[in-house]
Amino acid sequence: MRTPLGGNNLTAQQYESYPSADDTWTVSFNNSAGTSGTYEVYAVCLPATQAP
Template sequence: MGVGSTAHAAAGGDGDGKGPCPHACPPGRPGPPGPTQPTQIVRTPHMLTPGLNTGSATCPAGTVITGGGLVTPLGGNNLTVQVYESFPSAENAWTVSFNNPAGTTGTYTVYAVCIPVTPAT
């Protein structure tokens, strides 16, 4: 397809009277407004223990989770982390579970990426 046919298809009509609109379809209804507040990244520190570690980060009221993960001091020099789970455990929370086989102590951080909820109109 050439550029002309792509632009014509984007207009919604094929001009032959057989498509959804004989010439060009009118615009649809506007969708809800987008978020008016910026994305927030919530960081929740947890104590790192030898063996299994499980922690969560929770988004503030009025926001929902869109992603998350963790940051650990483990890595390199044979200090590896074995992640078992990293998932949205609720509409507003991210949970991770991982193994610390090296027995290293300190802290790790679970983070949640949160966006504001847009009220339905």
């Protein structure tokens, strides 16, 4: 998760991050500072491999 940098007190605490469907990732967070801002969340998916 990326938050904007600068002169604000934007604070984000992530409390959930999980696959919620075959093609969806869910992230939940709390902004305890109460300051508005924009959040960008990225998930990088890799193919699963089986052990030999």
